Amino acid sequence: MYTIDDIKHLLSSTDVIMGNDKHRFSRVADTANVDAYTLDWIHASNRDPLCYLRKSKAKLIIVPRSIEGDLSTDDLDKTIIVSNNPMLLFSRIARELFVLKPVPGIHPSSVIDPDAKIGKDVYIGPLCYIGKCEIGDNCIIHSHVSIEDNVTIGNNVLIKNGARIGQPGFGFVKNESGEYEKFPQIGKVVIEDDAEIGANTCIDRGALSVTRVGRGTKIDNMVQVAHNVQIGEDCIITGNVSIGGSSRIGDNVWIGPCATIRDGVQIGSGAFINMGAVVVKNVKDGQSVIGNPAEAKEIFALKRYELSKLYNIRRNT
């Protein structure tokens, strides 16, 4: 059982505690399964947060700033935390109290090259293969991952099961007989700090140069990142996306499920690639594209903030 005292250090300076601060909680849950001992929260975009608050069985709940002035005496029988970003605060509390972090160490079933350089407090799960590569501190690598030679991974990187990092890419040259001969694939992969790599995702090594995933960029499951691709910082790349060789993606780009980026294309920072888009030409900074072939659609750009909010709600609860 936890009380508000156990989480005070996670509150920001603008968060306010109201009501009866003696309630205790022991769990988190989705909306349908909230009980008296659940830490509950209301999304900032909820249409009727007061209604949600009064229906919630939780005794401890994080509410958005918008209803701070509307709380009644009855509401204040609960422990209420008023926050500008309830989802963020909830997320931090839940991560600290309820998300089990694997104990650092290397599972004995994994195969580690003697020349691999592995940082502090790294967890490597069962049945991984780790080649002549460098891995920073505090990384979590789940089962069945392969990391080949010439890969550099920063700190705090999460790599999910079955991800393939650093294998030779897909490049050929036709010979006199019309057969394909392999172009050398001997470059590197660099994955910067705080990145996340999804399950069964594939990141090929550069041909002669580097394939790069920028700091804080999150990649979902079964994403193809071909050789020489450059991905900026704080991007969201969702499931089944295919990124062709030598394409360049800026910072804060959002790429929807099953989108395809042609090889050599440049995607500007802040761009929004809608799901299923087939991107065959460059995309400007902040541009939103949709369709097959993908075209700019500003109407979608207008809805982006809203979409992004919806996205957060749906994806996270």
Place this chain on the structure above:
Amino acid sequence: MYTIDDIKHLLSSTDVIMGNDKHRFSRVADTANVDAYTLDWIHASNRDPLCYLRKSKAKLIIVPRSIEGDLSTDDLDKTIIVSNNPMLLFSRIARELFVLKPVPGIHPSSVIDPDAKIGKDVYIGPLCYIGKCEIGDNCIIHSHVSIEDNVTIGNNVLIKNGARIGQPGFGFVKNESGEYEKFPQIGKVVIEDDAEIGANTCIDRGALSVTRVGRGTKIDNMVQVAHNVQIGEDCIITGNVSIGGSSRIGDNVWIGPCATIRDGVQIGSGAFINMGAVVVKNVKDGQSVIGNPAEAKEIFALKRYELSKLYNIRRNT
């Protein structure tokens, strides 16, 4: 060598044996490789079943009801089984006589958490990782599969090589600095009886709730099932499909290759999602949708039964 006596227990009450019942068979084959000792069959939708029957070299053949009255004395030198559904009967015979089932047991190269609960007559192939999960009876799990904690798998489930089940999902919240922080991903996965999970397919655990695959639902290779997705019973989900977080899919839904379902979308029972469809809004019961973005096309719905027959023919022979 088998005779009709070895398979009589598989016949249904409406199946009829005609002709010379002394013929023997020892194999099954595709149409191009049928010989005298092959158990052959004619699909119920074959346009000229009598012609097929007379050309087939097989001495033992399952034919559709439609030609029962047209058989001549010459035909009856063969052993003929007349059936309402020759494909189904053939399938049952072939499964019993010619499909090798792996011997139950756990390959010593697999890593099994001591808290895993594994049912009776389960086969776990080489190099799997099985976490703190529950697995029912008669399951077959091929090589390189990972099943993380908090997963519950029913009876008679088939999981193919490299499938990823129960890893943390893909959900984030932006913080004050514009960086993504991980939203907790601590829910469950439930896979019900008789389901099939394809090779390298990924099924993420719920964020706070459950990701569910319903009884009898068949999922092909490299399918993405994001967190909190609810899939009903007896669905067919073909290869490379991407199903976004928290979407809900009814019963008896058919989803074609490379289709993408947006997060949070609801797909009604009996819906037919054509290949490559990019589904951005809800789909009604029985509706057929197609295109990018996907739109309802009733003309396709009319053809569904026929398509489904073609599908069976092409996929299975």
Place this chain on the structure above:
Amino acid sequence: MYTIDDIKHLLSSTDVIMGNDKHRFSRVADTANVDAYTLDWIHASNRDPLCYLRKSKAKLIIVPRSIEGDLSTDDLDKTIIVSNNPMLLFSRIARELFVLKPVPGIHPSSVIDPDAKIGKDVYIGPLCYIGKCEIGDNCIIHSHVSIEDNVTIGNNVLIKNGARIGQPGFGFVKNESGEYEKFPQIGKVVIEDDAEIGANTCIDRGALSVTRVGRGTKIDNMVQVAHNVQIGEDCIITGNVSIGGSSRIGDNVWIGPCATIRDGVQIGSGAFINMGAVVVKNVKDGQSVIGNPAEAKEIFALKRYELSKLYNIRRNT
């Protein structure tokens, strides 16, 4: 350090050495990282090869035939190789001198069925599972690959990490209760000489017949090859492509990223399937198709040679 003497045996009869033949080289690099000891090259389609030549810091460089007559005395302080296909020559030199081939042998962490037949000089990396199959000579199989029973693999085949070959396919028949029963999946896989199979790619065994990948065909990462598919020779099948059951693909076909081929479709030799194409009907020899659903676009066909050149440049450097 190497000199021109170390590579003379790789030159074709039409290649010409010009200039100062005493220069030495020790590395290859992408354009941005060329230094005096880099073996550099100029693509045959470079718009201003003389300009590139004069800017390159490399002392040894392969140039296209088109500028043979334009070289000045200053240029000839370098070692210059004039070639009809600089990329091909560069590729052959780099492969011989700079691409590390894994030492043949089977990693002890891999699980090999005692009935597997494995040829000469085969490398099998860590944590693979090799069933009752046949593997030819000089194959390279990277980590985490599974090859099930009934698979035949030719000589000089490269299989990347996590590829799944020979698992049962996805075929069902509905029974009286409306449930799906598995159609037998007991056929074979044949992969011919010089083929390449990408990371996490899945190739299902035939149902009753054979799934075949033709000689010299190159398949990228996360490609689905369903049961009974027939793929011809010297095809390029890029990432995330989905090929439906029993479809037939000719020789020299190019299939772009995320394209989907419907089950049972026939694709003629020399066809060009653009990225994201959803192919629902047959494609003729040499035809180029694009879109969802895919339609023929001859204008694209005209650009194919150019596209192909661009493709090589972008993918390979």
